[in-house]
Amino acid sequence: MEINKDLTAASSTPLVLAILAEEDSYGYAILQRVKELSGGQLEWTDGMLYPVLHRLSRLGLVESRWEVAESGRRRKYYRITAEGQSQLAEQRRQWQTVDAALRSIWHALSDPAPARASGLAAPTPQGA
Amino acid sequence: MHGSDQHAALEGQIGQWRSYLHRRQAIHSVDVAELEDHLREQVSGLMESGLDADEAFLVAVKRLGRLDDLSREFAREHSDRLWKQLVVAGPDDGETRSGVRREAVVAFSLAVLAAVLVKLPALFGLDLDQDGSFYARNLSFFVLPLLTGYFVWKRGLISSTVTRWLAAGLAAAAVFANVYPFGPGGATEALTALHLPIALWVAVVGAAYAGHRWRETAGRMDFVRFSGELLIYYVLIALGGGVLMAFTALIFQAIGVDIEPVFESWILPCGAAGAVLVASWLVEAKQSVIENMAPVLTRLFTPLFAAVLLVFLGTMALTGVGIDIEREVLIAFDLLLVLVLALLLYSISARDPEARPGVFDIVQVVLIMSALAADAVALQAIGARISEFGFTPNRVAALGMNVILLVNLAWSAVLYLRFLRGRGTFAAIERWQTGYMPVYALWAALVVVAFPPLFGYV
Numbered sequence: 135m136e137i138n139k140d141l142t143a144a145s146s147t148p149l150v151l152a153i154l155a156e157e158d159s160y161g162y163a164i165l166q167r168v169k170e171l172s173g174g175q176l177e178w179t180d181g182m183l184y185p186v187l188h189r190l191s192r193l194g195l196v197e198s199r200w201e202v203a204e205s206g207r208r209r210k211y212y213r214i215t216a217e218g219q220s221q222l223a224e225q226r227r228q229w230q231t232v233d234a235a236l237r238s239i240w241h242a243l244s245d246p247a248p249a250r251a252s253g254l255a256a257p258t259p260q261g262a
Numbered sequence: 263m264h265g266s267d268q269h270a271a272l273e274g275q276i277g278q279w280r281s282y283l284h285r286r287q288a289i290h291s292v293d294v295a296e297l298e299d300h301l302r303e304q305v306s307g308l309m310e311s312g313l314d315a316d317e318a319f320l321v322a323v324k325r326l327g328r329l330d331d332l333s334r335e336f337a338r339e340h341s342d343r344l345w346k347q348l349v350v351a352g353p354d355d356g357e358t359r360s361g362v363r364r365e366a367v368v369a370f371s372l373a374v375l376a377a378v379l380v381k382l383p384a385l386f387g388l389d390l391d392q393d394g395s396f397y398a399r400n401l402s403f404f405v406l407p408l409l410t411g412y413f414v415w416k417r418g419l420i421s422s423t424v425t426r427w428l429a430a431g432l433a434a435a436a437v438f439a440n441v442y443p444f445g446p447g448g449a450t451e452a453l454t455a456l457h458l459p460i461a462l463w464v465a466v467v468g469a470a471y472a473g474h475r476w477r478e479t480a481g482r483m484d485f486v487r488f489s490g491e492l493l494i495y496y497v498l499i500a501l502g503g504g505v506l507m508a509f510t511a512l513i514f515q516a517i518g519v520d521i522e523p524v525f526e527s528w529i530l531p532c533g534a535a536g537a538v539l540v541a542s543w544l545v546e547a548k549q550s551v552i553e554n555m556a557p558v559l560t561r562l563f564t565p566l567f568a569a570v571l572l573v574f575l576g577t578m579a580l581t582g583v584g585i586d587i588e589r590e591v592l593i594a595f596d597l598l599l600v601l602v603l604a605l606l607l608y609s610i611s612a613r614d615p616e617a618r619p620g621v622f623d624i625v626q627v628v629l630i631m632s633a634l635a636a637d638a639v640a641l642q643a644i645g646a647r648i649s650e651f652g653f654t655p656n657r658v659a660a661l662g663m664n665v666i667l668l669v670n671l672a673w674s675a676v677l678y679l680r681f682l683r684g685r686g687t688f689a690a691i692e693r694w695q696t697g698y699m700p701v702y703a704l705w706a707a708l709v710v711v712a713f714p715p716l717f718g719y720v
Contacts, residue, residue: 182335185339
């Protein structure tokens, strides 16, 4: 499924922070985790993750270090900071609010018959 | 056997991809290392799921996203880098020397070398004050060989035949600049001093800059862009240097030390020579990152110059006063044509060749036409009285340059009008301009080589 660009951009911060809150990780693994979490529905252009990680790092929400992976290659690991944790908590609250609001309206929509009926029926008794 | 072949091919592809990425200034080498780790992981993941190395590489690269987009995202996130990378060359952690740093080191070493070269003749008793003519004739050789060397190194031309030709050209130029028995204060000597840098700039530095692309329109156009940006950076560095020197003089004055002798014989000549190399490196380092200045200035000044010329022609027509011919006038009109040509070149260099004709193109044509008209009036006035004045080397040189520029602009105007009417392409104008470039070099070389003996070294 193609996810809208703005939505992808907006959700990337909480997703990356949350994945790093689970454990320290690196670019490729973070992307794999995103894929896994969304059941393959959410696919980012791989390269774009890195500017996001660098932005978070600049904001002090994550920090990075180089390590030598078992393959012998040098690999850049990211770790969430205390500030990142509190930012994540804040983002979580915001997203939950949005999510709750959307959920109720989805719920209302998915149960259309009474909603419409009452909506249409309501004015009549008032007018009469 | 097959597996190792595949492996080697994959390594080759990754190496190529890495070098593409390194060329993006916004992406530091640490980032390249990070992205490469990603790419390799992705490739091995895909190969495990059954793709062969080639396919896996293609898919992995595609998933990383288009290089331009990626570079733009990095530039957006690291906008500070576009500035910082010029000063603190290299990555922020202990990564191996990046290309950026190596290049900075080479450029600055060459700048120091240029400063040393400037002072070298003083060791042999040639003083800047008393032997000014030696320095004037050899001005090009303090800087241009080093600049050529820089590009030869940067474009990887060191072992190619081009380099031998460039060296031969420089050597020949050095001979012609120094073997003629110029009369003291002679005009032909001044002409040599003026034309030698032009010839060497276009023919030698241009060829080294464009490298293997020196026959192509695009390669030459890049050199035109480079020249303009270099001029702008050089002026900026000169301004900064001026401010620095003024402060230095002021604070040393406060403690009763006069730095003027040091300034005149050391700081100014060495700084002026070194700054060319530093400015060149700056242009190279920044060209792909920020918007270039030359086209911006062109946009600003083309309408203004066109307006000034139109008013000038109008005033001349209204008052009926002809051009008063002095020697300087011819040079002034040469400079006018050079300016108009520069405006034309830089608007060409920044124009999208596919774009349709617009208002700016019309302004451009108006500018060229009015410059041609003004120059025609001046030429006519000179032509009427040339026998009276006589053919001095200065006049012939100025006239020759004028004719060369006039031909260029006249044909450019024709091509431009065709383009505006939809009968020609913009690429034709570009081709004409870049194809014409050798003419300047040839004319300048002719002035250097043939004029002194022709006019008796006066």
